[in-house]
Amino acid sequence: MCRRSHRAVSRRPGARFPSVNAVADATTAVAAGDDAASRSAFRQRMTSRRVGVALLASVIGSAGLASCASGNDAMTNLARTTTNSxxxxxxxxxxxxxxxxxxxxxxxxxxxxxxxxxxxxxxxxxxxxxxxxxxxxxxxxxxxxxxxxxxxxxxxxxxxxxxxxxxxxxxxxxxxxxxxxxxxxxxxxxxxxxxAATGASGAPAETSASPDTTTSPAQQTPAAGSATPSTGATPAAGQVTPTATVTAAAG
Missing domain, CATH: 2.60.40.1890 (PCu(A)C copper chaperone)
Structure with a gap:
């Protein structure tokens, strides 16, 4: 009568094929590494974005402060002429x-x-x-x-x-x-x-001319105290008839 020997074999999956377990473990490790690398890259991208936003806000704030701090200088710059000098x-x-x-x-x-x-x-x-x-x-x-x-x-x-x-x-x-x-x-x-800038003469102003002493009788105002000859009046004997040329009173 023959007796067969029966070795105790574990019923755990993969117990009969150790190489299968090794491959599965390696695959799991690789997947875990890839997942960790992806998470790290994502965190780096988010950090970079936060830094960029912070820098942009800082630049905008600095520009605003500079504009406020310029005070009168800003108005002076606006008042300056654009003429090349x-x-x-x-x-x-x-x-x-x-x-x-x-x-x-x-x-x-x-x-x-x-x-x-x-x-x-x-x-x-x-x-x-x-x-x-x-x-x-x-x-x-x-x-x-x-x-x-x-x-x-x-x-x-x-x-x-x-x-x-x-x-x-x-x-x-x-x-x-x-x-x-x-x-x-x-x-x-x-x-x-x-x-020349607006409001300034483009050339030296000429000296003012002497006033014209030739004045029409219609525009000449008689000097204070002098009589104005009336129209049609006949000068009395011994009086001088007024002429058309009027001489301006001194002063």
């Missing part, structure tokens, strides 16, 4: 918003719109303006610059002026101009030619 300095003197009011025809006079500021401890004077493209120059009126003060000149007879320019000064062109101060010394700037 140059600036410079020599010693304690600062030159700003300098340009020639043009256009100017050859042989004409060119007013220099400009602002001068004296930061020194003693007064100074702009004694001359000159250019290789002009026959001469006239300093401003007045030309003195008080200590800690300044002067601003528009395009009128008070502005520093180049006289007898040697060529047409067209809008957009430029020319060298030397400003000489009594104490600070000289500085040369390449000054642009631009249209």
């Amino acid at each position: 140059v600036a410079g300095s020599v010693g304690a003197i600062t030159l700003r918003n300098v340009y020639v009011a043009g256009p100017v025809s050859q042989g004409g006079s060119a007013p220099i719109v400009s602002a001068f500021f004296n930061a020194g401890g003693e007064p100074d004077t702009l004694v001359s303006v000159s250019s290789s493209e002009a026959g001469g120059g006239q300093p401003p009126k007045p030309a003195d610059l008080p200590s800690g003060g300044g002067r601003i000149f528009i395009a009128d007879t008070s502005a520093p002026t180049l006289q007898g320019v040697t060529q047409n000064l067209l809008i957009g062109s430029q020319l060298p101009i030397t400003f000489t101060f009594a104490k600070a010394g000289s500085v040369t700037l390449d000054v642009p030619v631009e249209p």
Whole structure:
């Protein structure tokens, strides 16, 4: 009689095939790793977005604060002209918003719109303006610059002026101009030619003409105390007949 030996075999799934269990475990580990990597990448993306939003809010807030903190400077910037100009300095003197009011025809006079500021401890004077493209120059009126003060000149007879320019000064062109101060010394700037700002004359104003002394009788008011001849009146004997030419009373 034959006896068969029966080994105890576990009924647990996969007990008979260990390799199957190993593959399953590896697959599970890989899946878990992929899931962890995905979660980590998601967290990094969310963190980056939060940082970006925070930075954007910070920039917007800074711009708003800067606008509020600018105060009067903001209004000053709005008030500035858009005309092209140059600036410079020599010693304690600062030159700003300098340009020639043009256009100017050859042989004409060119007013220099400009602002001068004296930061020194003693007064100074702009004694001359000159250019290789002009026959001469006239300093401003007045030309003195008080200590800690300044002067601003528009395009009128008070502005520093180049006289007898040697060529047409067209809008957009430029020319060298030397400003000489009594104490600070000289500085040369390449000054642009631009249209005069609104409200300023484009050329030095001419001196007013003498009043015309020829006045029609109809417009002449008789001097106080003088009699007005009535129409049709016959002068008495010995009286002079009024003539049509009226001479203005002195004073």
